[in-house]
Amino acid sequence: MVTDGYIVSKRDYPSPNPHIRLQEITYLSDGLKVKGLLAEPIVEGNYEGIVYLRGGMQHIGMVRPSRIAQFASQGFIVFAPYYRGNRGGEGRDEFAGGDRSDAVYAVDVLKQHMLANKDRIHLYAFSRGGIMALWTAILRDDITSVVTWAGVSDVVFTYNEREDMRRMMKRVIGGTPINMPDAYRERTALFRANEIEANILIIHGMKDENVSFEQAILLEDALREHGRTYETWFYPEYTHHFPAEHNAQTVRDLCDWMKKQ
Numbered sequence: 426m427v428t429d430g431y432i433v434s435k436r437d438y439p440s441p442n443p444h445i446r447l448q449e450i451t452y453l454s455d456g457l458k459v460k461g462l463l464a465e466p467i468v469e470g471n472y473e474g475i476v477y478l479r480g481g482m483q484h485i486g487m488v489r490p491s492r493i494a495q496f497a498s499q500g501f502i503v504f505a506p507y508y509r510g511n512r513g514g515e516g517r518d519e520f521a522g523g524d525r526s527d528a529v530y531a532v533d534v535l536k537q538h539m540l541a542n543k544d545r546i547h548l549y550a551f552s553r554g555g556i557m558a559l560w561t562a563i564l565r566d567d568i569t570s571v572v573t574w575a576g577v578s579d580v581v582f583t584y585n586e587r588e589d590m591r592r593m594m595k596r597v598i599g600g601t602p603i604n605m606p607d608a609y610r611e612r613t614a615l616f617r618a619n620e621i622e623a624n625i626l627i628i629h630g631m632k633d634e635n636v637s638f639e640q641a642i643l644l645e646d647a648l649r650e651h652g653r654t655y656e657t658w659f660y661p662e663y664t665h666h667f668p669a670e671h672n673a674q675t676v677r678d679l680c681d682w683m684k685k686q
Contacts, residue, residue, distance in 0.1 A: 445467065477549050574628040584609065
């Protein structure tokens with residue numbers, strides 16, 4: 426019987442790095458054919474795995490080959506789901522609704538490409554990906570660590586602080602936090618932070634206007650309340666996007682942090 430996480434097809438994808446092989450993977454999630462991009466070092470080894478959870482919505486914030494190759498070059502096999510409804514995938518992107526399954530089953534896709542260390546699975550998330558990562562860590566018990574960088578942690582908070590996203594959120598979720606509070610509440614992982622067993626690293630620029638610094642504090646407070654293990658790297662001078670040089674250094678640092686967990 427074909428199950429979720431099953432790989433339907435693969436195709437080679439142009440790589441920006443001669444040392445990293447890229448493949449576009451089609452896999453099943455809730456029975457839907459969903460696509461994502463896999464990056465792995467060409468030299469075989471016992472690499473740990475990262476599920477890379479992108480930010481944005483639909484074509485905005487789409488997975489960039491150069492970015493996941495950057496992570497793979499740190500000694501990881503990386504799989505980045507596009508989320509359902511994107512790049513020819515079936516279904517509809519739901520902003521941390523049913524599409525949470527795409528992240529959950531991405532772990533199974535990743536494990537099928539790992540020679541060893543299948544118990545060393547990390548989640549890296551940026552922006553909207555933050556809420557996806559938190560849910561994946563709640564719904565799975567085989568996650569080693571989570572890094573959420575400028576991550577969304579509360580969907581109601583996002584609705585209130587991002588006027589430019591309200592129309593999209595009303596369309597995708599079906600209403601507002603006022604007339605559909607349950608639909609928003611069930612997307613917000615903070616209420617189940619006690620179920621997260623993985624170690625968490627929260628990275629956030631304190632001048633972030635896309636995902637406010639308050640969202641990092643909300644997550645920190647929830648983790649502290651439930652006695653979870655976490656670390657914070659907060660940067661008073663940075664916004665949603667770090668300067669290129671510091672961004673690259675932060676990637677190296679967080680990859681080192683993952684390997685120590």
